[in-house]
Amino acid sequence: MGKFTVLNHPLIQHKLTIIRRKDTSTNEFRQIVGEIAGLMVYEMTRDLPLENVEIETPIGKTTQKQLAGKKPVIVPILRAGLGMVDGVLQMIPSARVGHIGMYRDEETLKPHEYFFKMPPDIEERECIIVDPMLATGGSANMAIEALKKRGAKNIRLAVLVAAPEGVRKVQEENPDVDIYAAAEDEKLMDNGYIYPGLGDAGDRLFGTK
Numbered sequence: 237m238g239k240f241t242v243l244n245h246p247l248i249q250h251k252l253t254i255i256r257r258k259d260t261s262t263n264e265f266r267q268i269v270g271e272i273a274g275l276m277v278y279e280m281t282r283d284l285p286l287e288n289v290e291i292e293t294p295i296g297k298t299t300q301k302q303l304a305g306k307k308p309v310i311v312p313i314l315r316a317g318l319g320m321v322d323g324v325l326q327m328i329p330s331a332r333v334g335h336i337g338m339y340r341d342e343e344t345l346k347p348h349e350y351f352f353k354m355p356p357d358i359e360e361r362e363c364i365i366v367d368p369m370l371a372t373g374g375s376a377n378m379a380i381e382a383l384k385k386r387g388a389k390n391i392r393l394a395v396l397v398a399a400p401e402g403v404r405k406v407q408e409e410n411p412d413v414d415i416y417a418a419a420e421d422e423k424l425m426d427n428g429y430i431y432p433g434l435g436d437a438g439d440r441l442f443g444t445k
């Protein structure tokens with residue numbers, strides 16, 4: 237089964253509380269989602285492989301470390317996942333970005349895919365899916381499966397708020413994928429929102445409600 241890790245660093249927890257507040261402005265919400273995403277990706281990439289590289293400093297030759305292999309790919313699930321991209325790119329500026337467009341039907345809560353565009357060679361890249369909310373887990377599972385269908389082998393998922401139901405569903409259907417969250421909340425409500433959550437992440441990021 238994939239690991240589920242809550243990244244409960246004090247800075248992450250503090251910032252998450254700010255964006256949960258219903259009075260937090262669109263501007264501040266957007267800014268802080270990016271900051272949390274950057275802190276999360278810093279924590280969740282501790283195990284990325286390194287390789288030796290020969291370099292020359294102004295003083296002399298030396299062997300040092302650099303990230304091994306092809307650049308990782310950040311995969312936001314549109315729309316809300318877009319809010320996490322810039323924060324992640326501040327930590328890994330050379331990462332590639334692939335997009336998966338998806339929305340949940342408000343009645344059935346089933347996800348629908350409407351866009352998919354990845355950089356080449358995703359089978360050789362670490363794929364980091366980003367989406368602020370893991371609710372039923374339907375969107376995350378569909379995104380993971382879409383990536384696997386195109387050959388992706390190393391996939392991890394970063395969400396801000398996870399419902400226990402969504403974590404279970406991803407672990408059951410995609411046991412090879414590790415999940416990282418800033419918080420695990422109490423439950424999923426009948427209407428598909430996470431309690432206490434932060435509301436509709438896409439609407440809060442883009443001011444669409």
Ligand SMILES: O=P(O)(O)OC[C@H]1O[C@H](OP(=O)(O)OP(=O)(O)O)[C@H](O)[C@@H]1O
Pocket residue numbers: 313314315316317338339340341345347367368369370371372373374375376402428436437438439
């Ligand atoms: O785990 P699930 O039950 O699938 O729900 C989570 C999905 O719902 C939200 O997107 P939404 O469908 O609201 O689209 P948006 O990002 O365009 O607002 C959220 O950003 C996730 O992608």
Ligand SMILES: O=c1cc[nH]c(=O)[nH]1
Pocket residue numbers: 316369371428429430431433434435436437438
């Ligand atoms: O609470 C939730 C659940 C799904 N999507 C959101 O944006 N918020």
Ligand SMILES: [Mg+2]
Pocket residue numbers: 316436437438439
């Ligand atoms: Mg939404």
